[in-house]
Amino acid sequence: MVDRADRMQEAPSGFSRRGFLKGMMVGAGAVSLGSYEAVAQMISGPNARPVRGWGVPEGLVRLSGNEMPIGPSPRAVEAVLENVYSFNRYNRNRDIYTKIAERHGLPVVEWPPNTFTPPGAWVTLGCGSSEVLFAVASAYLRDGTEVVEASPGYAGVFRTAEAYGAKAKWVPLTSDFQQDLDAMKAAIGENTRVVVVTNPGNPTGVLVPPDALKKFVQEVPSDVIVFVDEAYIEFSKNPEDRVGAAPLILDHANVIVARTFSKIMGMAGLGVGYGLAQPDVIDKLHQNKGGRPSMLSTNAAVAGMDDHDYQDRARAVTWAGQEYFASQFDEMGIEYVPSQSSFMLINVKKDADEVVRKLREEYNVMVGNGKRRWEMDTWLRVTSGLQEENEAFMAALRKVLVSS
Numbered sequence: 001m002v003d004r005a006d007r008m009q010e011a012p013s014g015f016s017r018r019g020f021l022k023g024m025m026v027g028a029g030a031v032s033l034g035s036y037e038a039v040a041q042m043i044s045g046p047n048a049r050p051v052r053g054w055g056v057p058e059g060l061v062r063l064s065g066n067e068m069p070i071g072p073s074p075r076a077v078e079a080v081l082e083n084v085y086s087f088n089r090y091n092r093n094r095d096i097y098t099k100i101a102e103r104h105g106l107p108v109v110e111w112p113p114n115t116f117t118p119p120g121a122w123v124t125l126g127c128g129s130s131e132v133l134f135a136v137a138s139a140y141l142r143d144g145t146e147v148v149e150a151s152p153g154y155a156g157v158f159r160t161a162e163a164y165g166a167k168a169k170w171v172p173l174t175s176d177f178q179q180d181l182d183a184m185k186a187a188i189g190e191n192t193r194v195v196v197v198t199n200p201g202n203p204t205g206v207l208v209p210p211d212a213l214k215k216f217v218q219e220v221p222s223d224v225i226v227f228v229d230e231a232y233i234e235f236s237k238n239p240e241d242r243v244g245a246a247p248l249i250l251d252h253a254n255v256i257v258a259r260t261f262s263k264i265m266g267m268a269g270l271g272v273g274y275g276l277a278q279p280d281v282i283d284k285l286h287q288n289k290g291g292r293p294s295m296l297s298t299n300a301a302v303a304g305m306d307d308h309d310y311q312d313r314a315r316a317v318t319w320a321g322q323e324y325f326a327s328q329f330d331e332m333g334i335e336y337v338p339s340q341s342s343f344m345l346i347n348v349k350k351d352a353d354e355v356v357r358k359l360r361e362e363y364n365v366m367v368g369n370g371k372r373r374w375e376m377d378t379w380l381r382v383t384s385g386l387q388e389e390n391e392a393f394m395a396a397l398r399k400v401l402v403s404s
């Protein structure tokens with residue numbers, strides 16, 4: 001018997017949803033083989049094959065963590081392999097501070113031998129940008145202080161700040177999912193030490209226009225840190241938007257920018273990111289960090305930074321995924337937020353807990369749960385994957401929405 005969801009699955013595509021379902025039969029343990037067989041028999045053929053994502057078990061469709069689906073940069077892999085027999089040493093790639101500073105048009109400083117970091121640097125490294133977020137909270141947000149951030153937002157700085165006894169002032173997004181910079185400015189009080197702008201926003205994917213951010217920085221009191229988290233800015237459609245807030249640092253001692261190698265550079269599993277700021281601020285961040293990225297990750301980062309082909313491919317796959325999702329959601333009448341990031345926020349108008357659970361348990365598909373993370377009861381956040389992963393998600397979502 002062919003139900004409505006099956007008919008909806010006849011959308012044109014190069015990838016066989018039959019394969020995805022067959023893949024679930026092979027790859028997932030959460031559902032009984034019987035139900036896989038039943039579903040597969042409905043829409044599967046003898047040549048079905050499993051979805052094969054990079055770096056995940058066969059059959060698993062992981063669109064929950066905003067990871068890069070195309071595998072790592074070959075140049076980064078090469079750099080890891082070249083150094084793999086020397087990780088008995090504390091060696092680090094000594095070009096990394098210079099390359100990062102040059103990339104953002106910031107002053108380059110000498111790194112004398114036998115110093116732990118280059119004195120006077122405008123760059124600090126982190127084990128992922130998460131460590132930079134941690135350092136910002138540790139350095140500026142202690143008992144009785146306050147951080148201002150949009151809600152829903154990433155809230156990474158706040159997670160640490162809270163443990164230090166700081167409070168948050170959450171400023172609602174506008175009705176079109178923009179960070180409300182005027183309201184954020186107005187929310188700054190005498191205890192505010194940090195304002196967080198995530199650009200583009202997470203979970204929204206909405207970009208703060210460069211002019212608006214510049215004006216905001218000029219208007220915020222100079223003793224309040226403006227922390228700009230640019231984890232996803234390299235996915236922006238307009239190359240000028242990818243420049244981000246780094247140039248503002250030259251004139252503003254209160255601006256800190258964070259970037260990561262986890263997203264456009266495809267190195268989430270290596271854990272390397274960085275912060276940019278004036279040297280006094282960088283010194284303060286250094287005093288508030290515990291770790292350092294490994295020698296393998298710094299070598300991969302230096303090599304990956306120059307792999308523009310990889311970054312172009314990463315953007316192309318991400319944008320293709322977004323276009324595909326948008327066309328599917330339009331067809332299904334599902335509300336979504338147009339995104340300049342690697343993920344998309346969608347309103348399925350059903351309980352997100354239930355939809356996420358069914359996608360995972362019945363179809364081996366993982367997506368972000370807006371209810372659990374942002375109290376957005378009927379919203380999901382889905383990362384752009386490979387086309388076949390995206391199609392697998394869509395096929396599963398259609399099924400789940402009919403059955404929920």
Ligand SMILES: Cc1ncc(COP(=O)(O)O)c(C=O)c1O
Binds near residue numbers: 129154156229
């Ligand atoms: C907005 C934002 N900032 C920072 C991070 C931390 O990334 P990482 O520690 O991998 O650099 C993430 C990770 O998903 C993120 O979404």
